[in-house]
Amino acid sequence: MTTTAPIEVLLREALDRLVRQEQRTAALEAALLGSIPRIVPITPISNALAQTTRTSETPTVTLWPAPRKAERPAPGDHAPDAAVSPAAVVASLDDVIWSVSPDGQSVFFAGGAVERLYGLTAHEIEIQRGRWIDAAPADDRDRLRLAFARLPDAGTFSLEHRVAHASGGIRWVITRGKLVRDSEGRPLRVDGSTTDVTRKGRTRDAVLTVLEGAGPSTARDFLVQLARYLCIACAVRAAIVVEPHTSDKARTAVAWIGGRAVEPFAFDTGTGVVHDLVAGGAVLVPSGARDRYPADPLLLKLRAEAFAAEPLVDAAGRLLGFVAIADDRPFDTDLDPRTVLCALAPRAAVELARATEADTVRELEARLAAAEERAFSAENATRATANLADAGRLAAGVAHDFHNMLGVIIGNADLIHSALPDGDPHREFADTIARTAQTVAIVSRQLVAIGKPGAPNFAPLDVAAALRALEPMLRRLTERKIALQFDIAPGLPLARADATDFDRVLLNLVLNARDASSSGSTITVRAAAALAEPGHRGWPADAPPTEFVAVTVADQGCGMTAEVREKMFDLFFTTKGERGTGLGLATVSAAVRAAGGHIEVESEPGWGTTIRIYWPLVLEPTRSRFPRRAE
Known part of the structure; x- marks a missing residue:
């Protein structure tokens, strides 16, 4: 014959299991926080029931008991469990500590940097079913749900994904979780933490944005795209690639300022930020750059309040120049500009070397083409000179013969003039012929002299x-x-x-x-x-x-x-x-x-x-x- 246990016995057994679960949770949290776990005592039914509240959807269990007001310890008395509130410890964490249902839809507990990471309070996340997992964008949300689905087999997961902040921004996080089972091996909940890695994620995205934007371009074309997409990916005003110009000056190989490419410009390297860069390697001034380097010509040109630069070196360690970004306000704290430039510097160095080599080749080709053109012009001029010399000799020969004939004309004009009596009007005609022939003879002799030059x-x-x-x-x-x-x-x-x-x-x-x-x-x-x-x-x-x-x-x-x-x-x-x-x-x-x-x-x-x-x-x-x- 089967007897039915009184309802009070059933409730006590259920509450005993709940208390033991709370003890295990407290031990887990103590392990995470490095504190001494608190043992939850077994309480009467009336008090135990008061610790569990129900909602219309899913029960929410408060895993951290309300802190007791502790007395101030006496000097020399070290009793952290009596002096430190666990809730205060959790609230001071940079990570988010949570406990959720096995499917991730219901949040039993959330503490730590909840508001900073999600833009919501812990209470808002706990009372809205699915709100915690829905904070991830759609594609990352599917990956997060798949990780929870695999927990019965895997037991744990670690996933990097994005979180949509309530203000509209995106933050990168790493979520780690562990499946907790009951005494019978059934999934009870998932405990874990979410760590903010936005700086790392944004930095990685910035590098990928620049490389994808530059594409397959090379040499100077790559440097132009590098500067352009550095401004976009890092949200800065200016990006430059600099190469040495003279012993005390440098010049921009590429400059992208204010959303457009600008003409190259030179500046001194003896003092200021460039001197520090050449002497000591990389430079990072996330804010107050012009206060640190007053009257620096490069920073004034870029209107830089923040500045970061990385040297570009070849395989032999020779300095080729540097790549830098600058902004007229402090750098975003969620971005690591130094890491971005370090990741891009090797490729930029290769392309700067290619651009320099290409410029040298183009200069040599231009000089060769100019030399060939000069040689061609000289050959044509020599040929023209030879032709002119031939023409001059021909003209001189003709002028010489013409000069001889003029002598005949002048002689006959003199004979006619002498044969005519004084007062004859024809004597004047003879004089005119003689004077004209004399003038033509002078011109003829000049032509002979010019056409046949000799020693001075x-x-x-x-x-x-x-x-x-x-x-x-x-x-x-x-x-x-x-x-x-x-x-x-x-x-x-x-x-x-x-x-x-x-x-x-x-x-x-x-x-x-x-x-x-x-x-x-x-x-x-x-x-x-x-x-x-x-x-x-x-x-x-x-x-x-x-x-x-x-x-x-x-x-x-x-x-x-x-x-x-x-x-x-x-x-x-x-x-x-x-x-x-x-x-x-x-x-x-x-x-x-x-x-x-x-x-x-x-x-x-x-x-x-x-x-x-x-x-x-x-x-x-x-x-x-x-x-x-x-x-």
């Missing part, structure tokens, strides 16, 4: 007479819309010069002035005596005062820049494109140097050009060879 023949030269003889040819060479003026001082001394070189110099200078001038402008040719003082316009300071005849050709044309002025007398240098050979002014310079003269150039863009030739004087004046008559 320095002799006393009447500069005024030489200019007057050249004037008709020069006027024919200049266009009618360009005025040609002559200003020749009286009583000029004789110059020591080769007459043919003098003519060639004046022809080249006037032709260049014509090409640089526009319609309505004026070209002025002046001649005057001049005294060159020591140090005057580039003359040696120890040179004695020397007298010269200065011949000036001034135009009102386009003028020259400083770069063009430096190269204007170089062989084959021209600003006329295909129309020029680069030989005219080079010939002028050679002729003047050979005569012992000097050249001065005054020119500015838009203000015309003035070229002054100083011809040395003859020490013992003799009779000039001008005017010249046709033979």
Whole structure:
């Protein structure tokens, strides 16, 4: 015959099991906290029932008894279990300690850094079924549920996942749990902890964001993407990659500031944050960077309140530069910028070395291409010079024959003039023929001299007479819309010069002035005596005062820049494109140097050009060879 136990006996057995479970929980918590476990005494039924409360869904068991008010221990009395509240210890933890149902949906207890991690109080998590596990984003929530589902077989789990803070932010955590069974081996609950590893997670995400953003790019393209995505991943204003420039300066290979790429800039390395970086390795100033490095040029340029940098070294340990990030406010405490830069530094060093090597190769290729172009231009100029020389010899030959025929014309004109009686009107015609032929003979002889140059023949030269003889040819060479003026001082001394070189110099200078001038402008040719003082316009300071005849050709044309002025007398240098050979002014310079003269150039863009030739004087004046008559 079966008898039914009184209800009081059944309740007592149930409460006995509950008390033993509380004792095991207290022992577990004591092991976690390193304190002495408190033994929960068996209480009467009325008091035991008061310790268990029920809700409409699931019973919530208070595992930590209400703290008793302890008396202040006497001096020297060490009794932590009597002086320290377990609830206060749990509340001071940086982790969250919890106990949940085997499926993770019901929270029996939550303590520690609950509000900091979840943005909710422990009470809010405990009374809302599923609220604790639903704090994880959807994909991480599924992983967390799978870990709980495997607990009957695994017994424990450790999972890194994200938690959505009530304010809307995301934090990274590591959750560890252990399945607790009852005396009959059935799952009773899961006890565990949740540790905040947001700094580690955000740092890892920042590195992955940069590498994914940079993709397969290499060399300088990679460095640009590196700087760009460092700003995005670390939420900073500026990111730079720096390389050495000179012994005391560095420059940015890449700079991304304020959401855009900026032109490279250089800065001093002797003091400030860069000096510390080069001397001691990495630099990390999470806040107050400009207070620590006042007036630092790099920090001022970046407007940096926070700054972090990591050196870039090659396989041999040679410093290639550094990568840095900066912001105009302190760095986010949930990010480790130093770790981000350390993780990216090896790849950045490789790509910086590639970029430097590529720049060197491009520079060499550019120099080679420029050398090939100069060689090609020189070859063309040489070929053109040879053609001009052939043409000059041909013209000289024709001019020589023409000069001989002019002699016949002049001789016959003289015979006709002599045969006609005085007062005959035809005598004037004969004189006109003779004078015209004489002028043409002078031009013909100049063509012969220019077309067949030889060794210089320095002799006393009447500069005024030489200019007057050249004037008709020069006027024919200049266009009618360009005025040609002559200003020749009286009583000029004789110059020591080769007459043919003098003519060639004046022809080249006037032709260049014509090409640089526009319609309505004026070209002025002046001649005057001049005294060159020591140090005057580039003359040696120890040179004695020397007298010269200065011949000036001034135009009102386009003028020259400083770069063009430096190269204007170089062989084959021209600003006329295909129309020029680069030989005219080079010939002028050679002729003047050979005569012992000097050249001065005054020119500015838009203000015309003035070229002054100083011809040395003859020490013992003799009779000039001008005017010249046709033979």
